[in-house]
Amino acid sequence: MKKISALTGLMAGACMLMSQGSVAQECEELILGSAISLTGKYATNGIHAKNGYEFAFKKIAEHGGVKIGDKCYNFKAIYYDDESKGDRGATLAERLINQDKVQYMLGPYSSGLTKAIAPVTEKYQIPMVEAEGASRSLFNKGYKYLFAVLSTSEQYLASAITLAAEKAESAGGKASDVKVAVAVENDPFSLDIRAGVLEDAKKFGMQIVIDEQLPRDLSDMSAILTKAKLLKPDVLIVSGHSKGAATAVRQIGEQNLSVPMVAMTHCEAADVVGKFGAAANDILCSTQWAETLTYSDSIFGTAAEYEVEFKANYTEYEGKKVPYQTAQASAAVYVFKDAFERAGSLDKDVVRDAIAATDLSTFYGQIKFSEAGNNIAKPMVLRQIQDGEYNVVAPSAFASHPLNWPRKAQ
Amino acid sequence: MDQILINLSLLAEFPIVNLKIILDGVMIGALFALAAYGLALVWGVMNVKNLAQGDFVIAGGYVAWWMTQQGMPPLLGVPVAFIVLWGLGWVIYKTVISRVIERDLFTSLLATFGLAIMMAQLLNLMFGSDTQSVALGYKTLYFFDGLIDVPVAKLIGVLMAATLAIGVILFMKSSRMGQAIRATAQDARAARVLGIDTEKVYAFTFSLNAAICGAAGAIIVMVWIIQPFYGITHSVRAFVIVTAAGLGNLPGVIAAGLGIGALEQYGAHIFGIGYQQAIAVLLLISVLLYRLIQQRRLRQSLQ
Numbered sequence: 001m002k003k004i005s006a007l008t009g010l011m012a013g014a015c016m017l018m019s020q021g022s023v024a025q026e027c028e029e030l031i032l033g034s035a036i037s038l039t040g041k042y043a044t045n046g047i048h049a050k051n052g053y054e055f056a057f058k059k060i061a062e063h064g065g066v067k068i069g070d071k072c073y074n075f076k077a078i079y080y081d082d083e084s085k086g087d088r089g090a091t092l093a094e095r096l097i098n099q100d101k102v103q104y105m106l107g108p109y110s111s112g113l114t115k116a117i118a119p120v121t122e123k124y125q126i127p128m129v130e131a132e133g134a135s136r137s138l139f140n141k142g143y144k145y146l147f148a149v150l151s152t153s154e155q156y157l158a159s160a161i162t163l164a165a166e167k168a169e170s171a172g173g174k175a176s177d178v179k180v181a182v183a184v185e186n187d188p189f190s191l192d193i194r195a196g197v198l199e200d201a202k203k204f205g206m207q208i209v210i211d212e213q214l215p216r217d218l219s220d221m222s223a224i225l226t227k228a229k230l231l232k233p234d235v236l237i238v239s240g241h242s243k244g245a246a247t248a249v250r251q252i253g254e255q256n257l258s259v260p261m262v263a264m265t266h267c268e269a270a271d272v273v274g275k276f277g278a279a280a281n282d283i284l285c286s287t288q289w290a291e292t293l294t295y296s297d298s299i300f301g302t303a304a305e306y307e308v309e310f311k312a313n314y315t316e317y318e319g320k321k322v323p324y325q326t327a328q329a330s331a332a333v334y335v336f337k338d339a340f341e342r343a344g345s346l347d348k349d350v351v352r353d354a355i356a357a358t359d360l361s362t363f364y365g366q367i368k369f370s371e372a373g374n375n376i377a378k379p380m381v382l383r384q385i386q387d388g389e390y391n392v393v394a395p396s397a398f399a400s401h402p403l404n405w406p407r408k409a410q
Numbered sequence: 411m412d413q414i415l416i417n418l419s420l421l422a423e424f425p426i427v428n429l430k431i432i433l434d435g436v437m438i439g440a441l442f443a444l445a446a447y448g449l450a451l452v453w454g455v456m457n458v459k460n461l462a463q464g465d466f467v468i469a470g471g472y473v474a475w476w477m478t479q480q481g482m483p484p485l486l487g488v489p490v491a492f493i494v495l496w497g498l499g500w501v502i503y504k505t506v507i508s509r510v511i512e513r514d515l516f517t518s519l520l521a522t523f524g525l526a527i528m529m530a531q532l533l534n535l536m537f538g539s540d541t542q543s544v545a546l547g548y549k550t551l552y553f554f555d556g557l558i559d560v561p562v563a564k565l566i567g568v569l570m571a572a573t574l575a576i577g578v579i580l581f582m583k584s585s586r587m588g589q590a591i592r593a594t595a596q597d598a599r600a601a602r603v604l605g606i607d608t609e610k611v612y613a614f615t616f617s618l619n620a621a622i623c624g625a626a627g628a629i630i631v632m633v634w635i636i637q638p639f640y641g642i643t644h645s646v647r648a649f650v651i652v653t654a655a656g657l658g659n660l661p662g663v664i665a666a667g668l669g670i671g672a673l674e675q676y677g678a679h680i681f682g683i684g685y686q687q688a689i690a691v692l693l694l695i696s697v698l699l700y701r702l703i704q705q706r707r708l709r710q711s712l713q
Contacts, residue, residue: 242541
């Protein structure tokens with residue numbers, strides 16, 4: 001089935017080329033390399049990312065490939081499975097660069113793996129555009145060859161604090177009266193989220209009533225939720241990947257906990273709506289991207305069109321949302337295409353400078369890199385689960401629905 | 411430190427929370443005790459320390475989860491996981507365990523460690539690395555102004571665990587096979603002399619252990635969540651419980667299971683949830699130390 005769709009895709013591409021009246025020109029291959037998690041604990045998201053890369057290669061080929069000078073190129077990637085392990089990722093990056101002679105890299109999945117690979121690409125001065133490592137600790141090491149299209153992790157849930165402050169004031173209270181409970185996993189990504197939340201809470205003078213770290217192999221957080229029942233916080237922040245989201249939603253429902261605002265990450269990855277139904281209602285979920293956003297570009301169309309077309313190519317996503325991990329992977333490939341064309345050269349250092357100068361509107365959002373390599377042009381989005389649907393409620397410029405507040409025990 | 415004091419004062423201020431902690435702990439401990447009992451069985455009878463114990467639990471969980479995906483009632487998952495894991499246990503005994511059972515400790519540790527890695531990866535390839543759980547959709551009972559909650563699903567889980575435990579105890583006490591297992595545990599050579607087919611006893615014991623774990627996993631998927639790589643946490647707890655209770659001490663295993671469950675909950679409340687498992691390991695260390703001191707007092711030597 002996939003073969004057939006790939007074939008029709010190619011034919012469609014060929015037709016478009018001809019209709020544009022260009023000479024039927026064979027595009028050469030342009031090799032990118034990536035160590036990505038195809039097995040191990042990050043396998044699900046690793047495969048989401050790989051699909052995003054592949055889909056972008058295909059779309060770019062359909063639109064005439066990458067044009068450098070008077071030649072055209074099609075992206076092709078060499079993938080190795082890093083087994084979700086950092087040391088393996090670093091070894092594979094060495095192999096890609098030394099044995100396969102890869103000159104440009106796409107990122108792995110997760111901050112941890114990116115942290116393991118970045119020193120290698122830096123050593124060989126290989127530009128890497130990554131889409132799945134959000135830890136801000138990646139961007140304070142002075143890396144020159146690392147670029148990330150996504151928002152860094154301290155922004156993930158910080159907007160929930162702003163939202164809580166707004167709500168407290170609109171209800172006639174003071175922002176500084178808001179009590180915050182934070183429960184995050186003890187890993188670089190979640191600790192960044194905690195740092196961002198605490199920073200913003202401090203700005204408003206809010207009181208932190210619970211600040212605990214979840215264990216890596218969490219399956220029970222009733223102790224924290226009981227404490228929340230006693231201390232009555234106004235905002236509860238949870239971040240612990242899929243297991244954190246699943247455990248929290250399940251036990252918030254069981255314990256009948258009513259906190260006016262509950263915000264977490266990885267709601268879709270944990271499929272909290274499918275698994276727990278109404279218990280997930282009115283929970284806020286942060287996301288890098290949503291298909292209802294109004295961004296668009298000339299290759300992928302609008303965010304909504306990306307969603308539809310991606311699903312048509314990858315039928316296993318039928319009936320699900322396309323995860324943002326996939327969208328941002330495609331955006332990373334688009335950054336390479338744009339940079340190659342502006343550079344007009346295959347020289348990796350020229351390409352690196354072109355990437356650094358990126359200022360690109362994409363279906364995924366605006367992309368513009370800071371000196372440190374992180375994307376500073378795209379905000380994080382908060383969605384609320386309303387009757388089983390994920391609706392964008394913040395930031396207000398992109399909100400499609402009003403916020404249900406305060407949240408009641410379901 | 412401040413946080414710890416605040417947490418302690420919360421416990422004093424709301425004494426009813428103590429009851430909730432103990433209830434939660436006992437409900438969790440009942441499930442730990444099941445896997446631990448299986449481990450004690452294999453350890454005692456075959457002297458194999460099965461490091462893949464937790465992975466059997468998770469495998470059982472996935473069997474039950476897969477069944478509900480096919481539209482079958484979740485509670486049916488428990489007996490089905492029992493049977494499927496029985497078969498899996500038998501295959502693993504015949505292919506792996508029977509070859510290492512006569513070897514030294516390290517060979518069997520290595521073999522079962524390898525088995526644990528293999529099982530986790532296979533589950534990951536078959537079902538993906540997402541966390542999974544089964545929502546039973548039963549009500550939750552609330553007491554004391556909602557401070558104490560007892561989900562009916564958890565209650566059913568504990569009841570099923572208790573039924574299973576009682577079934578296994580009766581089986582070991584009164585059936586011929588149960589007697590043969592106990593005889594083999596006492597002295598395998600003597601049992602062979604008296605006509606017991608110890609090879610059959612070993613295969614049966616290992617399968618029974620896998621089956622108990624499978625049923626425990628099927629219950630766990632209904633009350634918490636599972637993930638292919640969660641086996642190790644269940645293995646660690648099973649080891650802690652068996653070490654604390656001692657081999658061949660079934661009431662001890664159950665008591666230790668319930669106790670560790672409750673202690674973990676207290677630890678999570680007082681020191682923060684990040685230290686929940688540290689409590690189990692601390693307990694292990696203190697039990698080992700205590701045992702060591704006790705043995706030193708009794709040490710005798712042949713001159």
